Amino acid sequence: MMRLSLLLALLTLALMAVSVALGPVPFDLAAAIGDLLAGRPTLEALVLADLRIPRAVLGAAVGFSLGLTGAALQGLMRNPLADPGVVGVSGAAALGAVLAFYFGWSSVFALALPLGGLVGAGLSTALLLMLARRGASTATLILAGVALNSLAGALTALALNLAPSPYAALEVVFWLMGSLSERSLQHVGLALPFMAIGWVLVLATGRAMDALTLGEDTAQSLGFSLRRTRLLVVGGAAACVGASVAVAGAIGFVGLVVPHLLRPLIGHRPGRLLVVSGLAGAALTLGADILVRLIPTRPELKLGVVTALIGAPVFLVLLRRLRLDGE
Amino acid sequence: MILEARQLTVRRGGADVVRDLSLVARPGEMLGLIGPNGAGKTSLLRALCELDPVAEGTVLLDGQPASDFGAQRLGRTVSYLAQSGRIHWPLRVEEVVALGRLPHGESIVDAAVQRAMGAADILHLRGRTTGALSGGERARVLLARALAVEAPILLVDEPVASLDPYHQLQVMEVLRATARGAVAVVAVLHDLTLAARFCDRLLLMANGQSLAEGEPAHVLAPARVRRAYGVSVETGQRHGEPFILPWRRCPSPPETQTSHEA
Numbered sequence: 348m349m350r351l352s353l354l355l356a357l358l359t360l361a362l363m364a365v366s367v368a369l370g371p372v373p374f375d376l377a378a379a380i381g382d383l384l385a386g387r388p389t390l391e392a393l394v395l396a397d398l399r400i401p402r403a404v405l406g407a408a409v410g411f412s413l414g415l416t417g418a419a420l421q422g423l424m425r426n427p428l429a430d431p432g433v434v435g436v437s438g439a440a441a442l443g444a445v446l447a448f449y450f451g452w453s454s455v456f457a458l459a460l461p462l463g464g465l466v467g468a469g470l471s472t473a474l475l476l477m478l479a480r481r482g483a484s485t486a487t488l489i490l491a492g493v494a495l496n497s498l499a500g501a502l503t504a505l506a507l508n509l510a511p512s513p514y515a516a517l518e519v520v521f522w523l524m525g526s527l528s529e530r531s532l533q534h535v536g537l538a539l540p541f542m543a544i545g546w547v548l549v550l551a552t553g554r555a556m557d558a559l560t561l562g563e564d565t566a567q568s569l570g571f572s573l574r575r576t577r578l579l580v581v582g583g584a585a586a587c588v589g590a591s592v593a594v595a596g597a598i599g600f601v602g603l604v605v606p607h608l609l610r611p612l613i614g615h616r617p618g619r620l621l622v623v624s625g626l627a628g629a630a631l632t633l634g635a636d637i638l639v640r641l642i643p644t645r646p647e648l649k650l651g652v653v654t655a656l657i658g659a660p661v662f663l664v665l666l667r668r669l670r671l672d673g674e
Numbered sequence: 675m676i677l678e679a680r681q682l683t684v685r686r687g688g689a690d691v692v693r694d695l696s697l698v699a700r701p702g703e704m705l706g707l708i709g710p711n712g713a714g715k716t717s718l719l720r721a722l723c724e725l726d727p728v729a730e731g732t733v734l735l736d737g738q739p740a741s742d743f744g745a746q747r748l749g750r751t752v753s754y755l756a757q758s759g760r761i762h763w764p765l766r767v768e769e770v771v772a773l774g775r776l777p778h779g780e781s782i783v784d785a786a787v788q789r790a791m792g793a794a795d796i797l798h799l800r801g802r803t804t805g806a807l808s809g810g811e812r813a814r815v816l817l818a819r820a821l822a823v824e825a826p827i828l829l830v831d832e833p834v835a836s837l838d839p840y841h842q843l844q845v846m847e848v849l850r851a852t853a854r855g856a857v858a859v860v861a862v863l864h865d866l867t868l869a870a871r872f873c874d875r876l877l878l879m880a881n882g883q884s885l886a887e888g889e890p891a892h893v894l895a896p897a898r899v900r901r902a903y904g905v906s907v908e909t910g911q912r913h914g915e916p917f918i919l920p921w922r923r924c925p926s927p928p929e930t931q932t933s934h935e936a
Contacts, residue, residue: 554781564720565756568725568754569749569823570745570776571776615763
C-alpha cells in the first residue's frame, strides 16, 4: 500500500508539472519560474503565479477531495455506489453558486460565486449534521441526501427558468459543467482551508471504516462510535466537496470510479482505500484537465464533461465485473 | 471477569422487550440463553454489551457499571458476535479475523489472530477472500474474529444458525473450550440438545422475562419447555449426555404470562 501511495503521489506531482507547463500560449517555463523566484513581475511570471499554478493546485486538491470522500462515503454506507453527490452537498453548493449568479452578486464581486457555493454547502452540511447528531441511521442520511439533491436541483432549474436572459442561463449551465480554467490564487485561498479541514476529518475515520466491514453493530462492539464516525465523514465530505464545487463546479464520477478501480489493488480494505483514492482522484482530475486543454475545441471542453465521459463507461465496465463476481 | 445484569429492563418502541431480568455469567462458564422467537434473547445480549440502551437496571463488569467503561475498553472487555454474518467487502480471511484486534489499537495478523484462527480451525483458509467461503466457513471466520478480541466475556447470538450438524458441533466445541479458558461465554441458542449438552447453565426466557434459570436438566423439564415453546419434547440420555427433541406442537399456544422459577 505504501508503494501504491508513493507511486500515485509521484504521478500526481508529475501531472501537476505537466499542467503548469501547458497552456494556450507558448511559454518558456524555465524563464517564468526564474522570474517568479527572482520577484521580476514579467508577464510569464504573472501567468504562472496567477493562472497556471492555481489551476494545477486546485486540480490536485479538488481531485483529492472527490476521491477521498468517495472512498469514505462508500465505506460508511458499505455501498459501492455511494459518491460525494449522494449526501446532497454538491447539489446544495451548486445551488448556492447559481443563486449568487442569478442575483447578480457575482458580476459585482467575483468571489461571490465560490462564496455562494460554500454557503450552500455549509447550510446543507448543518442539516445533515443535525440529523447525524440525532442518531439518524446511515440509510436516513442517504435519503436526506437524495431529498436535498432533488430540492437543490429543482431550485437550480427554477433559477435557470427565471433567468433574466438566455445568456445568463447559458453562463450558469456552463459553470455547472465544472471547470478549472481562469481560477486564481484567491480561489485557492478560499477553498483550500475548507478542503484541508475536510481531509483531516475524513482521514481520522480509517480504522472505523475497517470495523464497519462487519456491519454497524460489530463496529460499535469493537469500540467505535457510529455517531462520531458519521459526523466526521459527513462533516468532512461536506467541507471538502462543498469547497470543490464552490470553486470548480460539479465534477462527477471521480468519487464514484476511483475507489472501485483501487479496491482490488489494496485488498478491499476500506481504511486503506482513503489516502490512495484521494491521490488517484487528484491524478485523474489533473489528467482530465490536461486532456481538456489538449483537445482543440472552441469553446474549451468543460472538465466535468470530460470526467463524466471517461467515468461513466469505466463505471459500466466495473459494474459488469462486479456482477460477474457475484458481489 | 464476572458479568452481571441486575433487574434489567430494555424498551423498544414503548414496549418492554426485556423486563426486570437478572443474570450472572462467571469465568469458565457457558450460559445458554434459550426461549421462543421474540422472547427478548437478542435484545438482552445487545443490552449486555451496551449496543442498546438500558431503560432500568444495570450491567456490571466485576461490580463496575459497564456504562462507566469507555467504548474502547468495553470493546476489549466484551466481545460480541452478531446474528447476521455479513462481511461487506471481500477481505482476506486473516484480515477479517484481525479486525478483532481493533479495540487493542491494532488490526495486524498477530499471535492472538493466529490463536483465534487455530481455535476456529480456519488456519487453512487464512489467505482466501471471504467472498469465496461457504456458509459454514464464513460462520467460523466470524467466530474467530470474535475470539481474536481475547476478551474475558464473549457474547454470541445464534452462532450455529444455518450450520450443518458437523459445523454446529464444531462451533459448540470451540465455545466450550473458550469458556474453559477462563472466559464467561453467553450464547443465544435455539437447539435445545446443543444447549443441554454444552452449557453449564441455561436461562429460559419468554416475553422478555426469565422463566427459569439453572442447570440444563432443571430448566429443560418437559413441562417447562411446553409452557415456554408450546411443544412437547422427547428426552433421554446417550453416553451420559442429555438429548431433547421437540416432538409435537401442543394444542394450546405457549403461555403469555410468565413467572420465574429458579
